[in-house]
Amino acid sequence: MAHIIGSVSTSHVPAIGGAIARNLQQEPYWKPFFDGYPAAREWVQGARPDVVVIIHNDHGLNFFLDKMPTFSVGTAAVYDTADEGWGIPALAPAPGNPELAWHMVESLVADEFDITTCQEAQIDHAVSLPLALLWPEHQARGEWPVEIVPVCINTVQAPYPSAARCWRLGQSIGRAVESWDSDKRVLIIGSGGLSHQLDGERAGFLNKEFDLKFMDSLVHDPEWVTQYSNDELVELTGTQGIELLMWVAARGALDGAASVTKKHSNYHIPISNTATGLLVLEAA
Ligand code: DHB
Ligand code: FE
Numbered sequence: 001m002a003h004i005i006g007s008v009s010t011s012h013v014p015a016i017g018g019a020i021a022r023n024l025q026q027e028p029y030w031k032p033f034f035d036g037y038p039a040a041r042e043w044v045q046g047a048r049p050d051v052v053v054i055i056h057n058d059h060g061l062n063f064f065l066d067k068m069p070t071f072s073v074g075t076a077a078v079y080d081t082a083d084e085g086w087g088i089p090a091l092a093p094a095p096g097n098p099e100l101a102w103h104m105v106e107s108l109v110a111d112e113f114d115i116t117t118c119q120e121a122q123i124d125h126a127v128s129l130p131l132a133l134l135w136p137e138h139q140a141r142g143e144w145p146v147e148i149v150p151v152c153i154n155t156v157q158a159p160y161p162s163a164a165r166c167w168r169l170g171q172s173i174g175r176a177v178e179s180w181d182s183d184k185r186v187l188i189i190g191s192g193g194l195s196h197q198l199d200g201e202r203a204g205f206l207n208k209e210f211d212l213k214f215m216d217s218l219v220h221d222p223e224w225v226t227q228y229s230n231d232e233l234v235e236l237t238g239t240q241g242i243e244l245l246m247w248v249a250a251r252g253a254l255d256g257a258a259s260v261t262k263k264h265s266n267y268h269i270p271i272s273n274t275a276t277g278l279l280v281l282e283a284a
Helices: 012-020 037-046 100-110 126-135 136-141 162-177 207-222 229-239 240-252
Strands: 003-010 050-057 071-074 080-081 116-118 147-153 185-191 258-269 274-283
Touching: 003 037, 003 126, 003 240, 012 126, 037 126, 037 207, 037 240, 037 258, 050 100, 050 126, 050 240, 071 100, 080 116, 080 126, 100 147, 100 162, 116 147, 116 240, 126 136, 126 185, 147 162, 147 240, 162 240, 185 240, 207 229, 207 240, 207 258, 207 274, 229 240, 240 274
Parallel strands: 003 185, 050 147, 050 185, 071 116
Antiparallel strands: 003 274, 071 147, 258 274
16 A cells, blocks of 8 residues: 655745745845755655645635635646746646546545545646755756645635644545555645735734644644634634645644654744745654
């Protein structure tokens, strides 16, 4: 059966794409952010993933306000990257893994998650930037060393699924991957958050204390955050801070592992309007 090697959860901010394109990684503004990633890359290289299940939110590229699935899974053979309006360069298309994707669709629906199946989809900065941060040499060559299965959670238009439900979605993803008849090694990526609010009266709102408590909880007490309703999470982390749901689902996918060990973390505020976090967990 396929093996889940662990998870990497990371913030995504479109400006990261601009910084990579302009080689600004060593600039004082960017350095504390980019310096978080070499240790994550080292762990990923050693863990040798073949396939990545990347749990992300779409930002108006695939789904708009007229049609908004709560959960979706991409079953495409290839995903073009696109920019939904930030002016950042599109990166290389990412190969999919339709075999795992269809197995996940079957397994998730059997598990009573009524997901939308996307046989065609584009990927925005929430998928392309974590790939670029983990595999910069490949990105520079215009290729990726892994296949992806994108899982999208709606955090754009209310109502959003609760943290408790995203935790259970993650558990179901974990069961799906672990019942896939394959010798592939699977990495889970959670792409979103942490605290940020892009507009409105509280634009620029960040909550370092909550973010650090949340990151810490994912190591030893991962269901801690499920005590909060989404209204409470928005109050605590800002309107877009709700993207932390990706981290909850990614951690849920490791719940079936005998042990989960923290390998690396980084936290830096702000990048653009966002509190950026990075957490690497090894599953055994
Ligand atoms: C920013 C953060 C996001 O998560 C996003 O999707 C877009 C913009 C920002 O901080 O600029
Ligand atoms: Fe976002």
